[in-house]
Amino acid sequence: MKKVYINSVCAITPQKTFDNTQFLEELIEYDANVINVVNPVYKDFIPPAAARRMAKGIKMGVVASKLALKESGLENVDAIITGTGMGCVRDSEKFVSAIIDNDEQFLTPTAFIQSTHNTVGGQIALELGCKGYNFTYVHSGISFESALLDAKMQLELDEAKAILVGGVDELGDHTVAIHKLVNHIKSENINSNALLESKTQGCVFGEGAGFFVLKNEKQESSYAEVVALNTYNTLDEESVNEEAIRFLEENNIEASSIDAIILGNNGDVNFDGYYNKLTSKTFKDIQQIYYKHISGEFNTASSFGLWLGARIIKSQILPEAVKLNITETSKFKTILLYNQYRGKNHSFTILKQC
Amino acid sequence: MDALKLELKENIIEQLNLEDMTADDIANDDILFGDGLGLDSIDALELIVMLDKNYGIKLADPKEGRAIFESIDTMAAYIAENRSK
């Protein structure tokens, strides 16, 4: 079986992360319960004729994929695999409201077409002229991990040599409004730095895109090896720590060899307990890292977690802003990632220096 | 007729999201699809809805649109002849 490497990365998030010459040195501090991405200049990457019908999610996905491809030094890939929890939700909102408001009359196709979940993956294929395998996973908090798993399997078996993998989700007004009503979004604004002290229900919603070129050959620019990945539809809080250990054992990794753990804490008092189980037991004394206070929560936010892990391993730099505890750790060889959303759809990922 | 043509240009720019264009950029005899303005089959469907909504003209078959949407001139002529509002 071949090994799988992350050879390039690009993240568009509510921070200025799409420029890889920077690494979270300048942060935008938010006092909000919904945060939008820092937009790259989309026109620099997408011809106007193609851009005019593109939803924001498509633009984010296309630009992130172009930047990731550029960094990898490739013109094209063998496969494009994306994950999205909600797809281009603004267009879905637009089409549903138009159906209701106009009593099913005078509807136009563009919003409907862009509501199709694989529209981002399809548009990237169109932009690149990529006729290869093109899949889209749509499973809440593991949408991105499903795509990553698929890519990893193909690369390990050498069914493909280079795969573009990405996660993307955009914010929509109606979606935000109704998620506030059911307390999935915090009712109060919260400062980025105080997210985990909030002790209230719900989280801060964000949006973004994280794209990666994965190959089964190491190159000079490679960031890290994706050693293992598991997803779970259910997992109870009491067994998270046990499952983490089992997962490491399955992959012949000692818990003591983990240098850092990247956690998906989003400040929801009802569900951060899952993370606390890990940070209070086996991973109590190692470097703990979090990121949703600067990216917000979205179904594919964990793609930003992977971006963070890959960049830490390659640069051996741990940005101040993402430290959850203070340790003396200076070497980052093996990093474990754990994420879940609302107590469901859990994932463990292991990254290793290569 | 000129007013109708200007109206059409403005509506096309807005409806089809031709961001960087103004009505002056579209000549009455410019070819709208393919190599001309670059419109495609999805735009044709958008224009069919525009005919229905603004002028009360219903096209049952998208193929009928090809000749009608050739240019602003052909569109205006067809609308002038067939409009019910």
Next chain:
Amino acid sequence: MSKGVAITGMGIISAIGNNVAENYQSLIDGKKGITRVEKIDTIHKDVIMVGEIDITNEAFEKKLGLAKDNNYSRTAFLGAVAAKQAIADAGITNINKYKTGLISATSVGGMDRTETHYYNYLTEAEPRKYIDGHHAGDSSQKIAEQLGIEKSLVTTISTACSSAANAIMFGARLIKSGQLDRVVVGGTDCMSKFTINGFKTLMILSDTYNTPFDENRKGLNLGEAAAFLVLESDAVVKAENKTVLAYVKGYANANDAHHQTASSDHGDGATLAMEKALKVAGLEPKDIDYINAHGTATGNNDLSEGRAIIRVFGDNVPDFSSTKAYTGHTLAAAGGIEAVYSVLALQNNIIYPNLNFKTQMKEFNITPQLTLKEKHLDVIMSNSFGFGGNCSTVIFSKEA
């Protein structure tokens, strides 16, 4: 030659039957499930026809024994019913005895509830339970719960109308690579105003019965359905002494990279998908005994697919037909229900007729199979194509 992945159970609910046996009976009787729309209040009801399932949401609720405060979408109801049948058919009583996953597919997800309550959410508390049921993964989570799948790989694929074919493909690869011992694969999509109006804007809905591969075809009829297969590893088949219904022998996905919704004129993506699937199966075009075509009866699909079939098979195009005239186009579920139909065809050595065909298409000279045909079948190819240029082919075989 690569070895196939065993299919040990299947379940289905569609406009032509509430289980596998009923579906098969309708297929051989030539009985269509296409009617005027009854369950959805749409202004288009007199100008479209659909393949609806004649069971109300309330009846599904009762059948599944759900509490009144459940937040199931119709997509989840259909999926749960079909997946449970598949598990029963495979004789599985202890689901977690082996490492079991679920790969489901949907395009509509909980849109039926969303479009009903969209503005009500803002003012009424009661319907808000459906907010969490909107996203596409929710129906899969519920199906997994219904099957008792825990702490395992459960995910959802949404690549428009090729979704379930892709779920079968991913599931087969998970078995082959040893990630799972057993996986339930398929798709589910209910009827919705959203899809009715969406396809209406594309002007590809027929106002009468859909007529695949007919010169005068007017477009598709939407349908609702769910279908699931149980795939098991050789080790499980051996240990449990399982009866194998058929094998997933080959598969491939390719992209047309041509247009957001339409297929390329000469079916580049479709051609690639069929060729790659044959390669994965280690088979030649001559080995295919029957093609269950995508055949949606839109002007664009049938021409593009027909041309692609000719590109792959040359002068020796095997018998082919589309079963969309029976069920309507069931979107993300289509690849699942046509997988079940393919397995039934293999089991019974039967080719289904391509209903409603009258006039030969003028662009080529291949004609679908028009009557029920008995023929020894060893290998069947099933095509599913979707928006975003998504083209999938799955090959089913009698022998591993």
